[in-house]
Amino acid sequence: MTTEISQADATTFAIVDELKARFGEANLVVQPTLTGMPVVWVAREQLIEVMRFVQQVNKPFVMLYDLHGVDERLRMHRRGLPPADFTVFYQLMSLERNSELMIKVALHEDDLRVPTLCNVYLNANWYEREVFDMFGIDFAGHPHLSRMLMPPTWHGHPLRKDYPARATEFDPYTLTMEGQDREQEALRFDPEDWGMKRQSGDTDYMFLNLGPNHPSVHGVFRIALQLDGEEVVDCVPDIGYHHRGAEKMAERQSWHSYIPYTDRIDYTGGVMNNLPYILAVEKLAGISVTSRAETIRVMMAEMFRINSHLLFLGTFLQDLGAMSPVFYTFSDRQRAYHVIEAITGFRMHPAWFRIGGVAHDLPRGWDRLVREFLDWMPPRLDEYERAMMDNSIVRERTVGIATHTTAEALTWGVTGPNLRATGLKYDLRKAKPYSGYERFDFDIPVGTNGDVFDRGMMRIEEMRQSLRIIEQCLKNMPEGDYKADHPLTTPPPRDKMLQHIETLITHFLQVSWGPVLKANESFQMIEATKGLNSYYLTSDGNTMSYRTRIRTPSFAHLQHIPAVINGGFVPDLIAHLGSIDFVMADVDR
């Protein structure tokens, strides 16, 4: 076992030697962390070169997985790191190495400027705009550096440490008639801004504003279309109508009390969202949980995967014009909620996982409920497949529509079922198992064409696999504790608290103040309902996180839209939007 781990480590960290060989040891600072990947600081001047190198190295880092910043000015524990007021970090993924790599660049307050990465990794575009919006860092050479999440009229950069977090620290919100006109005017789409022509030859283009409120954009998402008749010549997605400041929120909630906020990131994913956060916290705390807790977590996460996919299926088919499927899938969801509610006590946002385990043990009789659900679903799924996906109208609307290849998907950071629909067999639960997924027997469904139809089918197949996993949980639920026996488990087991005053005080501090975690950085990625979701936590030895970066799959998926849809028709766009499976909270956080 140990040799296996060190081998995996050796391949993961091999890139460090390759970088040292190429750029010289003196030019790099390797930061030891708990992230499980090499974290390397490079000089700003070398950034682009380093990026090109890792992109072209043998077994390349094909995907820019994440890019964001940190305001380092108030960080106490940074011994051994290059001096920095702000940091920009770039996280890359290599499928062949099955590993990640993080590159960091230190910036000084007076010179907040880095070269843009858009020419190396295309999908850096939106991430850099977000960093500009949140930190005010300038990306030299960026094609369109403007605000991303905040309104264009906004002042200040919210993720800076000197920016107040609470709405109640500002004047109460008011809206006047003038103010409304002004804000609306600021949101007006100007084609010239985006380098679009109003006419060409003998065609006058039409500009159509879809959203932020439109039945087929699943919430508050806006996309401006440049149309030649029915054909989409170009389009510009506009996000930020659903920005709830979840990352800033993490800097003021204790490690424990932040859990409910994670539920609301991908709000159809329920406790699935707790998982990456909790696992990352447990790495910081050094807790290893019992196998019962792990299995309960897997079971509930898979319940929510099914629930989310059912919602997807109903709304996806509704976007295609089929009115009835949503009624069927929602009655299935009701059954799923019946199980979820009996176990966790809540429907959509149970916030049920805890640091070191879960909130309470499985109730008596849970197995009967799960059994009923497992018996109910398979015939329903067969019926959906027959009645909808074999339906000739659905096929006409979806087969060969909005296709993209595996290579394109990787370039744009597309993950999850949308990536697997292109034929790539990559599922994190198999590639890098977490929370005990290595103990389960299940298949990875893959598509062939990467079109709308495949993306729909993927979800049906994934639900079948999730049912298999839940079945194994049911049959082999380990005995034991549902919480780890560790001083940082929060809240500590109740029977341990009632022994003497010492234990009571510890319990009190742990619940009121929250656990204090050692200064370090940790990271956990999971295969969430919509793709790869991860939490990158920086602890400064405090009761709350210093910086929490939440990487969500839908953000990348929306950035990908123009590349897929340009040249297609408006109805194809609607079908594509339905097939991506996004919720805006998972985009804007």
Place this chain on the structure above:
Amino acid sequence: MSYKLTRIDPDAPQNSQYPVGERRVVDDPMDDQVHRNVFMGKLENIMHNVVNWGRKNSLWPYNFGLSCCYVEMTTAFTAPHDIARFGSEVLRASPRQADVMVISGTCFVKMAPIIQQLYDQMLEPKWVISMGSCANSGGMYDIYSVVQGVDKFLPIDVYIPGCPPRPEAFLQGLQLLQDSIQQERRPLTWVVGDQGVYKAEMPSQREKRRDERIAVTELRSPDEV
């Protein structure tokens, strides 16, 4: 019963704050009528009842959602909860055709002017339900990008607590709105009489049900399904 009078001011200056128009609490306008002329008063009363009965049983909701709460709202529209029982199954995708707007989810600063515009596009008679803690007060999001309660600019008829409220709670909210519509006094014609909108001040459910809540002494144990 006291009423809240709203009068639209078409000439409101540009710097006036939303919600625009005069608002104050008054007595039931029908009492006056009945005193002046018993017969006409009674007739008008019957007319109000009939019109209100029609209105409250065919509330067309606007298909509009902001975040998580919207999922539970949609759940109320589907088969297991079946909102058609209350006459509200006709979802409209355009605000111009809708009667009631449900603010289901978080109201973001970037979204607020758009919500206001959509509200303005709805035709009278119109109502607004605020669904979920976020819409009621900002909820757990006391953060720079969230408006702390949609009533900072919209007039709200019913607040539904919860994060998210269950679909059943949403249906109850809808019924409470129906109850309040039944008591309304809106102009029966645009040519004669007072053009103000009188909405009844409905009792708070929290107070109404306090005794019931306190009477509960045994809660179900979570150890059993």
